[in-house]
Amino acid sequence: MAANAFEGAAPRGAITQPPSSNEYLTDRGFRLLTVCGASLIILLVGYILWKIGGQALPAIYRYHLGFLISTNWNVADQNFGILPEIWGTLYSSILALVIGGFFGLTVAIFLTQDFLPLRLALVFRTIIEMLAAIPSVVFGLWGIFVVIPAIRPIANWLYDILGWIPFFGSSLSGPGLLPAALVLAIMILPTVAAISQDALNLVPYRTKEAAYGLGTTRWEAILKVMVPTAAGGIASAMVLGFGRALGETMALAMLIGNSNQISLSLFAPAQTLASLLASHFPEAGAIEVQALMYAALVLLAITLVVNMMGTAILTITQRRISGRS
Amino acid sequence: MYWRAPFAVFFIVVAIAVSPGKVAAQNVKLIGSGASFPFPIYSAWFKDFSKKNDGVTVDYQAKGSGAGIQDFTNRTVDFAGSDAAMTDEEIAKVTDGVVLLPVTAGEIVLAYNLPGNPKDLKLPRDVYPDIFLGKVTKWNDPKIVAANPSLKLPDLQITVVRRSDASGTNFVFTKHLSAISPEFAKEVGSGTTVQWPKSDKIVAAPKNDGVTATIKQTPGAIGYIEYGYAKLTKADFALLQNKAGQFVLADTKSGQATLATATLDSRLRGWIEDPAGPDAYPIATFTWLLAYKKQDAKKADWLRKLVEYCVTTGQSISDSMGYIPLPENVVAKIKTASAQIQ
Numbered sequence: 001m002a003a004n005a006f007e008g009a010a011p012r013g014a015i016t017q018p019p020s021s022n023e024y025l026t027d028r029g030f031r032l033l034t035v036c037g038a039s040l041i042i043l044l045v046g047y048i049l050w051k052i053g054g055q056a057l058p059a060i061y062r063y064h065l066g067f068l069i070s071t072n073w074n075v076a077d078q079n080f081g082i083l084p085e086i087w088g089t090l091y092s093s094i095l096a097l098v099i100g101g102f103f104g105l106t107v108a109i110f111l112t113q114d115f116l117p118l119r120l121a122l123v124f125r126t127i128i129e130m131l132a133a134i135p136s137v138v139f140g141l142w143g144i145f146v147v148i149p150a151i152r153p154i155a156n157w158l159y160d161i162l163g164w165i166p167f168f169g170s171s172l173s174g175p176g177l178l179p180a181a182l183v184l185a186i187m188i189l190p191t192v193a194a195i196s197q198d199a200l201n202l203v204p205y206r207t208k209e210a211a212y213g214l215g216t217t218r219w220e221a222i223l224k225v226m227v228p229t230a231a232g233g234i235a236s237a238m239v240l241g242f243g244r245a246l247g248e249t250m251a252l253a254m255l256i257g258n259s260n261q262i263s264l265s266l267f268a269p270a271q272t273l274a275s276l277l278a279s280h281f282p283e284a285g286a287i288e289v290q291a292l293m294y295a296a297l298v299l300l301a302i303t304l305v306v307n308m309m310g311t312a313i314l315t316i317t318q319r320r321i322s323g324r325s
Numbered sequence: 326m327y328w329r330a331p332f333a334v335f336f337i338v339v340a341i342a343v344s345p346g347k348v349a350a351q352n353v354k355l356i357g358s359g360a361s362f363p364f365p366i367y368s369a370w371f372k373d374f375s376k377k378n379d380g381v382t383v384d385y386q387a388k389g390s391g392a393g394i395q396d397f398t399n400r401t402v403d404f405a406g407s408d409a410a411m412t413d414e415e416i417a418k419v420t421d422g423v424v425l426l427p428v429t430a431g432e433i434v435l436a437y438n439l440p441g442n443p444k445d446l447k448l449p450r451d452v453y454p455d456i457f458l459g460k461v462t463k464w465n466d467p468k469i470v471a472a473n474p475s476l477k478l479p480d481l482q483i484t485v486v487r488r489s490d491a492s493g494t495n496f497v498f499t500k501h502l503s504a505i506s507p508e509f510a511k512e513v514g515s516g517t518t519v520q521w522p523k524s525d526k527i528v529a530a531p532k533n534d535g536v537t538a539t540i541k542q543t544p545g546a547i548g549y550i551e552y553g554y555a556k557l558t559k560a561d562f563a564l565l566q567n568k569a570g571q572f573v574l575a576d577t578k579s580g581q582a583t584l585a586t587a588t589l590d591s592r593l594r595g596w597i598e599d600p601a602g603p604d605a606y607p608i609a610t611f612t613w614l615l616a617y618k619k620q621d622a623k624k625a626d627w628l629r630k631l632v633e634y635c636v637t638t639g640q641s642i643s644d645s646m647g648y649i650p651l652p653e654n655v656v657a658k659i660k661t662a663s664a665q666i667q
Contacts, residue, residue, distance in 0.1 A: 013413075022646070039651065063332065063441070072520065073518075073520065074520040075491075075515050075516060075518045075519075076514055076516070076519065076520070105555075107528065141538070142540050144538050144539060145538070145542060148543075149542060170525040171482070171525075173482065173484035173525075173526060173541035173543055173545065174484055174486070174528055174530045174539055174542060174545070175529075175530065175539060176528075229436060235633075241532070253489060253531045253535075254530060254531060254535055257528035257529060257530075257657075258525065258528070258529035258530070258531075259487035259524075259525075259527060259528055259529060260521075260523060261523040261525075263525065265525070266524045267525075268528075269525065269528040269529070272440055278490075279489040279491070279529075279531055280491060280518065281389050281488040282389035282391065282392050282490065282491065283389040283390060283391035283392060283491030283492060283517050284391065284491065285391060
């Protein structure tokens with residue numbers, strides 16, 4: 001530890017005192033601790049990447065980038081590709097984000113913009129956050145037993161009359177993209193709602209009062225002042241929600257139908273990367289494990305790209321709001 | 326998420342590495358992992374065995390046959406379970422020698438969900454492989470109607486439900502379909518995971534319970550599950566036409582007739598791809614317990630006792646748990662083979 005630079009620096013009879021060496025040590029110690037904690041996290045991410053990357057390396061050499069555009073997952077021929085999985089992951093997550101993001105933001109506005117007495121809003125908030133505590137497998141079962149039977153008649157009616165639109169191009173028999181995306185939307189709702197609420201709460205109330213003072217209506221104040229001001233936080237809520245949707249495993253494995261195909265239809269079964277990993281890991285042989293690690297690496301890369309895009313959007317919106325460009 | 330699996334493996338390895346060392350002085354702890362197909366009966370057996378023998382604990386983790394063989398080869402377990410036994414190459418990797426014991430057997434049924442719950446649906450040999458190839462797509466297909474003149478079959482699309490995870494159930498089922506349908510053998514083949522035809526009407530669900538739940542919730546669905554699960558959930562399952570041309574319902578009797586046709590090799594391996602007997606149910610299989618020939622004397626002693634328990638007292642609950650009690654000659658062979666565990 002470095003010597004206390006303030007030692008002997010105190011003028012006689014002063015009210016203020018230089019930090020004692022004890023305080024000095026605590027301060028330095030705490031700083032060291034935080035630096036350690038922060039670097040440990042970075043190290044951990046690096047270690048995970050290194051481990052997964054190392055195990056994926058043989059598969060990367062063997063399949064190159066063709067892995068990303070091949071549609072087969074054939075253990076017997078050791079012919080692996082993950083295009084349907086990438087497609088299914090992005091399709092289901094984007095769909096979930098559109099639905100969950102919309103409702104999450106609506107809920108956040110409802111709970112923060114003086115629609116409810118403060119206490120009642122707190123109760124609502126707690127209930128929504130409880131959604132986050134429900135295990136994934138319970139969501140999966142709920143999807144199988146409640147969501148699918150509920151949407152099946154509607155889906156098949158849409159297929160009957162609008163079947164020529166590619167989005168409704170097949171009938172819904174059971175598991176499929178739409179039920180999976182709906183359940184996924186509910187699963188990301190608490191994340192989106194909670195962070196959006198925090199973001200909206202952070203906007204000083206005076207901003208709203210000022211907006212009212214300029215003669216805006218309530219809705220103008222919310223949609224044109226409050227929400228844009230909180231846009232940075234709301235965008236990060238969306239990014240986090242999307243990240244959660246990308247990595248969600250069990251509920252999707254139960255609901256998406258795990259079919260290795262690419263289809264625009266909302267009612268057709270599909271497959272996601274996380275679900276592929278979960279269902280194939282336990283029984284995979286050496287070469288399949290390498291391919292799965294490659295797939296895991298791709299999933300990590302997708303998450304990274306999404307996060308970076310989120311940060312970029314955040315920076316741009318904040319710049320625009322603060323008037324600098 | 327995707328890092329859960331390695332983490333879980335890590336914790337299991339730690340648990341395995343730490344636990345026996347601490348307790349070995351006083352107690353015996355046998356740890357196994359592998360096939361999920363026999364998990365219900367294994368857990369019942371091992372619980373009962375641990376209860377009856379003070380100081381002995383037997384733990385079994387249903388990770389899947391492949392993972393079980395891997396653990397067994399890496400010596401992280403005391404025994405393992407596998408639906409596919411072990412190949413000669415895999416056996417060669419285990420320096421301490423391997424004893425393969427077919428301690429129980431099960432059947433795979435085709436469970437279905439049809440409006441009005443018609444019972445005793447009959448599926449001919451040339452039809453059910455085609456259903457799983459996605460070629461027979463309607464329940465009122467003339468071939469199905471012809472085999473079931475007494476049933477009123479709806480004009481409904483068949484939704485095939487398959488396993489999404491690799492499994493011994495897949496292995497046994499696809500092996501049977503490949504044996505009876507050359508086209509299935511060519512287009513899909515057999516294995517713990519296979520490339521199923523791409524179709525909107527072939528969906529996959531994880532594990533036996535996932536497949537069962539999906540069938541139960543999907544009108545027009547058909548899928549393959551273990552007999553035990555079908556029994557437990559009271560699902561309707563089809564009578565299948567066997568090699569002799571008879572329509573047979575899966576139960577203990579027809580299962581035993583199937584096992585009687587099995588020939589086991591010197592390592593007690595043997596698959597029943599297409600049994601010939603007139604009463605034999607077409608899709609049944611043994612599942613194997615893997616043990617080392619050489620190990621700690623105390624563990625070997627208890628392992629032998631465990632095997633003895635499984636093939637004697639244990640067999641009495643087979644029936645109620647949806648497994649097939651072993652034929653006498655197989656029990657005798659297992660008893661002889663288990664003497665090799667030293």
